Amino acid sequence: MPKKLNSVQIRVRSICRREFERDVYRPGVISLSRLVWGSLGSCLVLAAISLLSKAAGIAVLFPPLAATCFINSSCVYLRVARPKPVIVGHFVSSIGGLAGVWTGELLAGDTDFVIPLKLSLTLLYAAVLMQVFDADHPPAAATAVIPAVLPLPMPAWLFPLYMAWGATLTVLFALVWNRIWLEFPAKDDDHRVKYAGLYMTRAQVWGMALCLLSMVLMSCKHIVPALYFLGLGGMTLGVLLLGTHHFVEALITRKAGNH
Known part of the structure; x- marks a missing residue:
């Protein structure tokens, strides 16, 4: 029997399969399913990223990806765990981080204010970009600020x-690991119709598929360099499709409403 202690439920x-439904497989519920399946999934995917990163020669920042691994395995019903915010969030936050570092150094130079300024600007830019591209993903905030200090x-x-490569790996693992017990990505108010068997829009599925293919091609860096560079281009296109399709859909909807 589940036991309720204040705001926490212990099951x-x-x-x-019942233990992986939305009402119980979530924060606020301590259950064997989350303790075992969620925790094990988190550690396995981070280990896989570490091994593949070294083998492929593609360096990533592990702390923010570790947070993503946890969310993708233990908080799967949250919107921030969906493929689009994960991949696009880390990508645009990386850009925000670079922009914040450049701006901070330009404005503060070698003064004592340069680090605080870079930290605040990297997070500011990342927060704006994640919201504009509908890619709110809290771990990606760490992706942005790490270049300010390291x-x-x-x-x-x-x-x-490279961060999109690592993020795509977490998505691939989440698709395989979570779908043993539940629908992933999860159905929500904005994703009620399936495309290709997933609760995602057509553009999101194709964008994710392009990122997955590009991740494989990028992993061939030491084997076939030409495929690696092809993967870099494909990853860019995949992220653009994932991150901008809502603008196109909004324009189409607006034009349809004017007729």
């Missing part, structure tokens, strides 16, 4: 693409 039940492990121009 002492074996792992089964050197990047990759050339600056590759930073957004």
Whole structure:
């Protein structure tokens, strides 16, 4: 029987499909399913990213991706766990981070204010970009601010693409891991119709598919460099499709409403 302690519910039940439904597989509920399946999924995907990053020679920032791994495995019904916010969020926050660092150094130079200014500007830019591109993903805020205090492990121009590579890996794992027990991405108020078996719009499915393909191509960096560069271009296009389709849909809806 589930036990309620203040605002927290404790469920002492074996792992089964019921324990992965929206009302119980969520923050605020301590259950065997989240403790085992959610936690195990988080650690497995981060380990996979670490191994593949080293093997492929594609450096990423692990702290923000670790937070993404947790959300994708343990908080799957949140909007921030959907593929679009995960991939686009890390991509645009990387750009915001680079812009904030550049602006901070331009304005404060070698003064004592340069670090606080860079930290605040990187987060400001990332917050604006994530909202504009409908990609609110809290872990991506860390992606933005880390360059303000630590050197990047990759050339600056590759930073957004490499973080999108890592984010796409988390999405791939979440699709496989979560769908053993539940629908992922989850159905919500904005995604009630399936396309290709997923609660995503057509543009989101194609954008995600392009990112997944590009992630594989980028992983061929040491094997076939030409495929790696093709993957960089494909990842850019995939993120653009994921991050801008709502603007196109809004224009189409507006034009249809005027007729």
